Structure formats: C-alpha cells, structure tokens
Amino acid sequence: MKYSKATNYALHTMLYLVVATPDKLVGVQQLAERQEVSPTYLSKILTKLVKAGMIESSSGANGGYKLKRNWEEISFLDIIHAIEGTASFLDCDINHGTECLIQKVMVSAEEKMEEYLRSQKISELAQK
Numbered sequence: 001m002k003y004s005k006a007t008n009y010a011l012h013t014m015l016y017l018v019v020a021t022p023d024k025l026v027g028v029q030q031l032a033e034r035q036e037v038s039p040t041y042l043s044k045i046l047t048k049l050v051k052a053g054m055i056e057s058s059s060g061a062n063g064g065y066k067l068k069r070n071w072e073e074i075s076f077l078d079i080i081h082a083i084e085g086t087a088s089f090l091d092c093d094i095n096h097g098t099e100c101l102i103q104k105v106m107v108s109a110e111e112k113m114e115e116y117l118r119s120q121k122i123s124e125l126a127q128k
Helices: 004-022 029-035 039-051 076-084 099-118 124-126
Strands: 055-058 064-067
Touching: 004 029, 004 039, 004 064, 004 076, 029 039, 029 064, 039 055, 039 064, 064 124, 076 099, 076 124
Parallel strands: none
Antiparallel strands: 055 064
C-alpha cells in the first residue's frame, strides 16, 4: 500500500509547524521551500488541513498558517484521513455478499494499522 505524495507533504508540514513554531504564522512560501515543492501544490494540501481543523490560515502580507488549539492530540491517522479520506483500501466488488473472507482479512489489517497510526501523535515525534 502506498500513500500519496500529498500525505507525505502534509505529515512533514505538520511536523515542521510543531517543531518550528507552534504558535506563530508560517508562510506558504517558507513551507514550500523547506520541502522543495510548489507553493501552489502545497496550498491545496494546507487547505485540506485547514478544513480538517488542524491548522488555521491568515491572509495578507504577514499571513500564513499555524497550528490550532489541541494540536498536541493530532495523530498520524488524523493527518492521513484529512488528505486521503477514510475509504477502505479494498472494496470487494465480487458478489460474495457480506461474507467475503478476503474483505474480512483486509478490514482487520486496516483496523490494526489505523489503531497504530491513531496512537502516534505528531507532537510526540517532534520531541525525538
């Protein structure tokens, strides 16, 4: 399984905001330069994080992005869901009814992975 580049940039951006300046605005240009990515592309990712309630934006000459309250509780899973959504990795399209054994294995694996990612807080990673 593979997450999109957008998720990679979102995770790195959130870690940078936690480590660098949790309470200060950081401009999209600075964030983009840090990751060597287009500011336009990163803006789309940041918009998703704003909509998910993890960061807030401020427009204007001195505008930028900063973490919202309770940022210490943001997990890897929260960030991944903000970018990728919550759809299952595998939707069994073969007509087995509700008893598809392959689907059951995949759902169980996803649940275990999500449990782990939910337990990993971006703020804890920043302390390392």
